[in-house]
Amino acid sequence: MHVLTTVRALRLPDWRLFSGAVYQTVWNHQTGRPPAYGLKDFDIGFFDPDTSWDAEDVFIKRVAAAFDEPFRSTVEVRNQARVHLWFEDRFGEPYAALRGTDEALGRFVCPAFAVGVRLEDDDTISVAAPFGLDDVFDMVLRPNPNRPEAGGWARATTSAQGRWPECRVIT
Template sequence: MSVELEGRLEEIVRRSARLMHVLETARALDLPDWLIFSGAIYQRVLNHLTGRDLDYGIKDYDLGYFDPSDTSYEAEDVVIRRVAQAFEPPLRDLVEVRNQARVHLWFEGKFGEPYAPLTRTAEALDRFTSATFSVGVRLEADDRLTVIAPFGLEDLFALRLAPNPRRQTHGFARTAASATARWPELTVIN
């Protein structure tokens, strides 16, 4: 991953007071192997690059963690309620937390395609519909940001929307249509 692009991503993340609050609160919750990923991260980069407000289009903050010790919904729900209590509205309703160790239990029923079990939270990024959106961050105890982007950050910073080369799905066309409706500056690569 490009050190320059990672630095640019970090600058954008740190400029968003709301995202930093979510990261600081998530760090304090000390969930196992946690990351904030998806739109909470990549959309801010797109907004920055296209001159939009950093919070434009942000619908939620995906907080993934990995706890294989209990993959029941009941155990996950305890964490969901704990996370909700850590935030005031409106963030209370915007932070969506999921145990990545149990995604394989419900994914096929919801999305109609198989999903092998994960071994860690970052592995979920390998399975996003678009490689461009496969980026997550964690705020460490010493305030460093750990950036995880298995496909790199080049396409994101070049405003190129590319499918995930490791996951063949029909969902990319829908993802591309939704993204280009909000950011017409994107170039879609099929």
């Protein structure tokens, strides 16, 4: 909630907290582990049509300045409008430009990772989950049906099972 309330106050355009900070928190609750067990970072996606590095860096610095440690070192902010500029070089797969932050969720490695949340102005939490929530609550890792098995699939599933041996991998 600290991350959600802090980022909400910053008014980033079209933002979501997603990936590990969401599904890993659910898995910790389900398995009786401490809330922060296994969490490496808090991924924040936002969407600004200015795809320059300088524009993204302004947001990154603004978010970092809003947090004290240990959050400052673990909150990672990325403009989803820029992902297509660097994704193929980093991951070896083509990546078409996105039209918004929620669209990015449909391209995540597996459905369980593809959940984003945002704390709204009325204190409700909105959830974006293009594949639904069953895999998150069932602790299932399966390839995203809309893309070929990602190059990082084995690494991602091995890492998840190492921390949450209760999760099942279905290929």
